[in-house]
Amino acid sequence: MRSAGVTVRTMSRGDVDQVIEWAAEEGWNPGLGDAVPFHAADPAGFLIAEADDGQPAAAVSVVRYGEDLGFLGLYIARPEYRGRGYGMAVWRAGMERLAGRTVGLDGVVAQQDNYRKSGFVLAHRNVRYQGTVPATGAPEGLTDLAAVPFDRLLAYDRPLFGAPRAAFLSAWTGMPGVVGLAAAGVAGSLGGYAVARPCRVGWKIGPLFADDAENADKLFRGLCAAIPGGEQVILDVPEPNREAMALAARYGLAPVFETARMYAGPPPGLDLGRIFGITSFELG
Secondary structure, eight states: OEETTEEEEEOOHHHHHHHHHHHHHTTOOOBTTTHHHHHHHOTTOEEEEEOTTSOEEEEEEEEEETTTEEEEEEEEEOGGGTTTTHHHHHHHHHHHHTTTSEEEEEEEGGGHHHHHHTTOEEEEEEEEEEEEOOOOOOOSSEEEGGGSOHHHHHHHHHHHHTSOOHHHHHHHHTSTTOEEEEEEOGGGOEEEEEEEEEBSSSEEEEEEEESSHHHHHHHHHHHHHHSOTTOEEEEEEETTOHHHHHHHHHTTOEEEEEEEEEEESSOOOOOGGGEEEOSOTTTO
16 A cells, blocks of 8 residues: 555564564564564554665554454554654554544553544553562462463453454463463452563563452463562553552562553453453554
């Protein structure tokens, strides 16, 4: 496709690897295996703008979830191509792909005004907490996430994410090296689940979804018990969830960064009180 005189095309699987390397160079600290679940979520949802010399110049992910939701992320222009229209071209192509849907993004606060001009409205801040967690034993009452029937996991996840994401979740929880745990709820129901994945630096926990602060605490401690000692632990918390912020502080994590969760279109009705850690800034 052409956008503002620039060639924009769908990324190959190899292109996704390359763009995640760009993200690492920008200091975003992606997970070691992120490319596989990212691409699995929506293989046509990753766009790249090519410069006149045929080199990739800018990229964006515009992943469709279900019938009504899209999420925009991985919006990067290579430093040597900035200010030449490639970023805007891939942005316009991406928004065209998500036309008719509510579109979410997690953007740096400095870009809020620019996103507002494109119709995005602030929903809440996300605060990244990071630090080294003191050694802790695994609490009782947790189950390996792989033992939870996948349909039950999907049913629990959907209202907390806002749309079905079966392909992504299957690949996300199945990445090499990840740790996934589930907590029991009332009468044998699922009361929460959480995933930790190794990153360029440390481990990111996300999602961390739980019915209450007690289960969230259990899941967090269980994951930290499985993470090698001395490694940095990173948790991205929606600011309205004060119990989540208290959990992070209780285990010695400190705020290091924040993003603005914004939506163009009606926002999904998420219960932020049960979202103790979002999945990723790139795909929601």
